Amino acid sequence: MNIFNIIGPVMIGPSSSHTAGACRIGRVVNKLAGDARIVRVCIQLSGSFARTYQGHGTDRAILAGILGYYSWSEELRDSMRIAAERGLSYEFVPEDIPGTHPNTARVYYECDNGKQGMVEGASIGGGNIQITNIDGMEVNFTGDNNTLLILHLDRPGVIAAVTHLMYEKYGDLNIGNFRLSRKEKGGEALMMLELDQMPPESVIEDLNNIKNVERAILIRALG
Amino acid sequence: MIQYNSIREIVEVAEKAGLKISELCLKDQAQQLGITEEELYREMEKDFDVMIEAADWGQQPGRISRSGLTGEEGYRMKQYAEHKGGLTGSLMTKAMARALAVSNCNAAMGRIVATPTAGSCGILPGCLVPMYEDRNFSKRDVVMSIFTAGAFGMVIATNACIAGAQGGCQAECGSAAGMAAAALVELMGGTPAQCADALGMVIVNELGLVCDPVAGLVEIPCIKRNAAGVILAYACADMALADIGLKIPADECITAMKEVGDRMSSDLKETAGGGLATTPTGKRLREQVFGKE
Known part of the structure; x- marks a missing residue:
């Protein structure tokens, strides 16, 4: 632990697990797409994410991450408009994903070059995440390092x-x-x-x- | 290297070295993070700038939360402070305005610094921004005082917790207000021991506070608890500076907070399963935002 675990992170509200963590899961999708433009995403939200995503702005946060913004980017608030402008179509589907952390999201994405992929991850508190699956392969990393x-x-x-x-x-x-x-x-x-x-x-x-x-x-x- | 597992140890090391807690923490953290003290200071100054921006943003009219349940708290308090002054005097009403503004900024998806969490993000800026903007303390001193807040926050996180889901609101707003009280004491020229007393006094007063957010959102009652946390921080800083003294040492207060948090029902720890969240109005507001179960 260091002082910035207590004074920080700088983030867009209202909840480090529902916005900051959600955005970081989205960013993994953005990174995986690389230079290709993501044109379509289907975002499954499980547990607490499914129940409160609209009030917490979890939807906007994940989308912002997918668009390449950070958990502290002001654009996070307007990510739905920005997605529409960039021709990214999105849908949010509340879905029970059994045996996973209460704040789990699964993002299926499709790029303009035909590439498709999937990222599954959980927001485990304080803006920290745990990515559990990429393209059907089990992984386990937190993004702390x-x-x-x-x-x-x-x-x-x-x-x-x-x-x-x-x-x-x-x-x-x-x-x-x-x-x-x-x-x-x-x-x-x-x-x-x-x-x-x-x-x-x-x-x-x-x-x-x-x-x-x-x-x-x-x-x-x-x- | 400091372990950050004892308030008493931090106070003793600081007093022995003739340093403020903030100075000790800056030295130690610069070493632990492998950067210079000036680089570390600059990082913290950036965080303080975000706090100031959040307070300004949230004091503008029309700042409404995503859910629509809350909004304009900071704006209204600022208007009241400027036009009426307020029962507790204009410094306190302006401090509350900042706390409400930053909390409102958080609820309305603005940019904030989690101190230590998003739910309690209004308390430290609510205490410190007025010291800089209204009381004319130097920016450097105010930014430095955040290191004292952070040092104590690390001890709380190590020995108890800072998340409402784990320890109730006492762990979030309680920790934030305790940290802020210590920062205020240092700013006012208090000793390291008085900083620790102020922290302990806040914990004593927040002990048992449950985390019961309506609809599970960081709005009701969180926003107002940030304003209350500011008042408590100022009150405890004053008591500490008056040398009233703390009867139960701060470290033991933290342990008590952990014990109370552990024994608190999970219904009262951020799950919206009790307290204000399950009042008839609380349930109705939940339906208003998310529809019927």
Whole structure:
């Protein structure tokens, strides 16, 4: 804990779990889409999110995150108008997602280049989140630390190539947590690396150049 | 390195070193975060600027919450303060206006600093913005006093909790008001021990306060409890500065708060299952916003 856990975060109200956390879940979707423009989202809201999302502005917050805004961006309030202007169609569906945290959202998205995906995450209090599933692959990261997500093909040598790069070129970066998920043998897979430090921009480019890596993204701590 | 698990220890270390609690905390946190003291100060100054903006924003007319249940509290209090002065004097009514304004800003999806939470975000600005804008304390001193508030807040978070869902409103508005009281004491030239006394006195007075938001929204009664928290913070800061003394040490008050919070029914901890939330009017307002169950 440090002083900014008590004095902070700076955020758009009214509730750190219902707005700030919700926005951060949306931002993961934005990051995963990368340069592609998201044209359609279906947002399932479970538990307390489902019951109070309109009064708390959870809908606006998630949408703002999907549009790339931060939990402290004033645009969060007007995200529905901004979504309409940018040609992003959205729907909110209250849905009981069994066995999940009371503030869970599942976002299905579709981009202009045809890419589709899904992110499931929970807002666990104080603006903190826990992402539990990406594209059907189980993950578990909170966004407390700078987190690298590397979508890749399940082939021998990919993990070694990634860790080799991290050690040889970015030796100052310490990996605090590592997790691998995959849909099936030889299919799509996802590596998650939580870092103790903030990596430079070049790490993404270098990771993207590794054979069988489809795409690497960085989720900044408290971003 | 300070562990932030004892108010008494922080007071002793500060007094021994001849430092204000804020100065001690700034040194320690700069070291822990790996940045310079000046960089850390600047970060905190940015947070204070957000507090000032939120207070200004919420004192404008037409600021209504998303649900429509609340609005214009800060604006009305500001008008009243300026035109009537108020029973408690204009400093207090202006302080309440800021607290209501920031809380209203939060409910209306404006930008705030959670201090320590969004539900209690009006109390620290309600106490400190008037010291800067109306009482002409230097910005540096006011921003520094936030480090004292934060240092004590970290102890509460470590030894008890700061979330209504975990410990009731005593843990949210109680912690915020206690932190603010300590900041006020330091600003007024009080000793570290007096800062601790002010914190403890607030906790003594907020003990047992439940978290019972109507419709589960951070509006009723949260917004008004922020104004009340400001009054309590000023009152306890004055009592501490008058050297009335705290009979139960602040650390023990925090432990008592935790015990009370643990024994509080979950219906009374942010779930809208009791208290004001389940009054006939509370239920009706819920239906008004979210429709029938």
